[in-house]
Amino acid sequence: MNVLETLLQASVLAAVPLMLAAVGEAIGQRSGLLNLGVEGVMLAGALVAFIAVETSGSFLAGLAAGALVGAVVGLLFGVASARMAASQIVLGLGIALAGQGATGFFFRERYGLTQPLLEPGMSRPISDLSEVAVVGPALFGHKWFVYAAWAGVFLIAATLRFTRAGLLLTATGDAPFATEAAGVDVTRVRVAAATAGQALAGLGGAALSIVEVGFFAPGMTVGIGFIAIALAMVGRQDPLRIALLALAFGVLRGLGPAIQLTEWRVRVEFLDMIPYIGVLVLVVVLGRRVRLPAALGVAYHREARP
Amino acid sequence: MGHLTRDIAVPLLAVLGAALIGVSLLAATGHDPLAVGEAFGRRVLLRGAGIEESAVAMGPLLIAALAAWIAARVGLWNIGIDGQVIAGAIAAATLAPFLDTWPRESMWVAVTVVAIVAGALWALLPALLRAHAGINEIVTTIMMTYVAFSLGSWLVEGPLRDEALVTPVTVAIDVGRRLPRVFDTRIHLGVAAAVVIVLLTAAAARWTSPGILSRLVGESAPAAHRLGLPVERYVVVAFLVSGGVAALAGVAEVLATRGAVQGDWRPVLTLPAFAALFLARQNVLALLPAAFLLGMLAYASTVLPRATDLAPDFFPMLEGVLLILLAVERWQRPERAQAPAERSI
């Protein structure tokens, strides 16, 4: 593999945790729930998945565990915000803080002063095809989970676009009262969306620890959870748009190491900035088109409207 | 329950709840909660240094919480406080060495003013985008913080670096030219200033007409618009003030605490600022006890891990639990809500 191929391949891989988390967040946002705690959920998913693989040796168990812990947090978030009308912002910031703290705490409790590493193990089902120049490795050279994640995102996109579930989410996030008047239980939709969405965020964390790097370190998400929130908004809660944004973000981040191998002398600090400036530019260009669901962040009170 | 009773009881209950959860976690993980409690009491509450250092730690927290409060006053979420702190610190550290020959008091004033401008400028883009293009400030402020971290690092490692030292750090201000300490404690003038600024803000909110009108902008922008108030201008100005205030935490770092900006310094004040804001139930005066409590927690997280063999992460975790409890406290049967719909983001 040459540098370009590696860059592309690494970017595709790097995009996966971000993409899963952002798509998960977007599902919640569509239903009107803004969870600022994605960072905490991802860390929890990363830690639990790591422990599961480390004890059972099964990647599948790790992925399931990561998704499960995300689902549990999402369920609690959903019940607290949709059923008990707790403030979403406060809850989310609390989850971010508690997630960062708790994962550091429990990691130390369990592993003390050691830093165990996982064996590289996940299979690469179609890597025979990766001989194709330039895009070969990026397209074909991945572990199976990368394909599963992309397939999942397409599936979610299709579900949102073509099934009743998508209609329910859009309606709930946009006009909860109207949705209830159509016979739909808004609370249940929101709790389900939060649960499913944060399960994806937990899965994203799992992808980071067990698929991408192969170990857990406290704080290893280095802000991906917050980027995910931004991408979900900028991508207008559309899974495919978000996936492309995540990919672009991955490529921009991957550019850093590659540019350093060229003749150009660019300070690493500037390379670090590129993706964030990219998002800002995108936001400015999109402007008012960054439309958020009308009821995003607002607790729904049944009696307040009719 | 009256409003006041509730405003006092609820945060106390939340703190108590978080403490209980902390104790159960300690017990469940084989630590001795009593020993941790004892260490907390002895090192944080009973030692003079504990209270003093908690007060020192309160300083930047209070400033950051005030910045969050000011933005929230007009209905905005300033999630980019850390970036504005860096902007202020860098501006302060850039200017201070040039004013070597000035009397120190004039230097403080000049540095503070310039830093406030820098912090405000760092908030400008999100403010304009929010006011004029309706772009949610949460996204933009988060991005601005990351850019500030990188840009700040580059400046400290490059143009601003103190050539005499190997480690990237800006030229330090002499100890003698830093902000003086109050009564020979470690509490510096900056902490006292932060308290005064909070009091002034509370006064401005209550006894000036922009102070009262800004609340209207936050509570009900359409109503403010109907009164002919320039809502966009209020939003932009409040956000700039919020950024400028946040920058003061950076000024304190340079003029008091460290005298310089360290290359690897990454302030993490945003999340604690919101913890303080909600603990104070968005009442500006209540930010004082709330920030002090979180200051104690911050201090505890630096000294208790060693004394009790706890991972330092235990304390941020408690802060998160506290926030979650505060959120859930607002529980009400949704179908019987009498309160107006919560302010939209």
Place this chain on the structure above:
Amino acid sequence: APAAQTEVDRAAIVTPGSRSNEGWDQQGVDALVAIGEERGIEVDVVENAGYDDITPILRDLAADGADLIICHASGYQTVCPEFAEREGVPVVVTENPEAVTEGLVSDVETEAQEVAYLAGVMAALETSTGTVAVVASGEPPTWNYMTAGFAAGAKDTDPSVEVLYSVIGEAAYDDAPNARRTTETVIAAGADVIFGMGDGASFGMIQAIREHNAAVSQDEEVRFIDVIGDKSDSDVADFLLTSVLFDYTGAYNTFIDNLESGDFGSIYTMDLENEGVWLLEPPIEVSEETIEQVEAAEQAILEGEIDVPAIAEADELADFLEDLPEGDA
């Protein structure tokens, strides 16, 4: 006035990162803990202190009776001397010779560039692709010294060797995912010996190499040169070519001795000569010839025949690397 003699029965160390990172932080902590056991000194360890103002920690340590506090980060270079000045508690700072004060502040310097030079020699001899790489988690002086030394060693040994240099990010000490991507990139660019400096991020580099090696034949495997901590009894041993190891015991023992004899307030430079820095014997098989050449280079350094450049600053480092002769790869 000559400093008073102090009986040291309690010593403390403050580190910015985790004591379990098998790197900078752990190496300092382990050294002090070992000395504590050996000399019967009580040791206090404060880890994960970050780069905020650590004065509260220092006060707490002093209140508990610490006779000596080691501020184990160059980021603490201003806070600690100021604290020592104010509270009269002796401290050890890192990479700040200016701060040295009789009876109060000693400084520890690491001249790791010399050993990194030797690692460079070994890398140049052991590469089969003709490309070696330096991957760093940031550009602090400690890393920059070693980068320059490594590059010089490699180039002096074989000018045709290509030396790649890639930084994960500024202060990316814990950014394992990015460390991994960066490592994959330099491997793709042809490097088969990687000199990695990363603390927590090192594990990202190691995982990248492990995964690469699992997929290729033996002669295409990539080898790793680690820094500071000894990982030779871990999974890494399979492809660990060598390590630039730091050992603070000599330095800390000296400072404690100084304190007890009233001579505190000096600079201790860890170098090849006093074995504060040394090159790990390769855990994997390396040719006799390589070993001999490395030993020859070591001798030459000790005798002053080779002068290894000492470069602390990032821009200077970039100039230095740019001026190296072009490689062939």
Place this chain on the structure above:
Amino acid sequence: MILRVDSVSRTFGQVQACTDVSFGVGRGEVVALLGENGAGKSTLLSIIAGFVVPDSGVVRVDGRLLEHGNPQAAIRAGIGTAFQHFSLSPELTVAESFALARVDVGEARRHLPDHIDMGTRTGDLGVPEQQQVEFVKARLLSARVMLLDEPTSLLGGTDVERVLDGIQAAADAGIACVFVTHRLREALAVADRIVVMRRGWVVERMVRSDAGWPADTERQVLAAMFGDVNAVDEPDVPRTWQSGPGVGTISVQGRVGERTRDISLQIGQVLAVAGIAGNGQEELIELLVGTTADRVRLETTGASLDLTGHRMHEWVRHNVAVVPEDRQLEGGAPAMSLGENLVLRDLAGGRLSTLGAVSRRRLRSRARGLIETWSIRPADPSVRFGSLSGGNMQRALLARSLDPLPKLLVAVRPAHGLDHRSVEMVRRELRAAADAGTAVVTVEGDLDEALAHADSIAVMYQGQLSAAVPVAHADRTALQSMTVSGWDI
């Protein structure tokens, strides 16, 4: 009986929205539910539909108890509802709105007028069109019971006929219908029985005989609604004033619809802009209050002013007052106190403060003064504004807007939601303001109300503003048709 409501009560704070309400609707029966504003009609329907939980009482459908506060259960029981403020998600298309409610989209298509496109976002539809979608949705959701809360309030002509025919057809199919309306003629046209509510109580029940409604039904209903027969005879405040010649004009120039218009307002006169909501009134208001105006000119016998650019903000803050339609949302800050809300206009206009500093004592005494003059209840400046009753909120907004008198007052549906004594007060105060030298513009949905309080009337239709006609020469029917189908220029 398909639907049975037994002893249902609900209070909001001190207000009794429904008290011990009982009634039933049989198979194929249409019950018209009538009552003045705030009588509790919508609350009652919301209780049946599961959106409001009653404090006591039960609802039965086909003899089975309906769970309270559960809209899904209500729909499962076969209850379809058309809400007064609609229940449409603006992001969904018309077709999706039906699909969301699991309603047959093809059948819905047949019930809608042809010009409504199933692919349009409901948010992009005109408000009358939305009302028709809402009605069809309710109709197709009703398996047993159909609840209609003012389904024709924005409609005219054939659209009203379509709805009334729909009600009839549903009844013929055996569905129990409850029809809330303020248009007595429509109620009499389709209802089998009439239930009248007042202040939360059911105060009158009437049944149509085979011969139809008795001759004085209308009078009887009005008496029951208002509880005061005299008021019914003469619901309008007598017009005792003479529209004098204007003492000056305010001209506001800017875009209305596609054209730049110069709207000339007479000082001392009340101009009502009539029209169905959603015909561009919002834009007109923004223009009148200067937000989007290009220039404002003021000519009086004594002085003349010509403002453009940023000086318009000043003009608005100092000379314009607005009484908005949505009192809670646009009127003030519900979470701030009544006192603070009363002084907001003063503060915005730079009054009551010295260099920005204000004295709370001055604020309080100013607020107390307004509370006293306008008899706002409770007479306590420290209560939450949001806890005031609608009428008192409106009093507070009027108090704030008329003292001191602005040069221009824009009042949107100022009498909306008020009982008739409050309506009287509003009309009186508008008049007084005009007499004292203010140019008054009202934006009014109710043509009769407009005729009752204005000196002249203009109509808004699809973004266009008609010429103003003096009320003395106005033809109610002509105006009515202008509001629903426009006019030839």
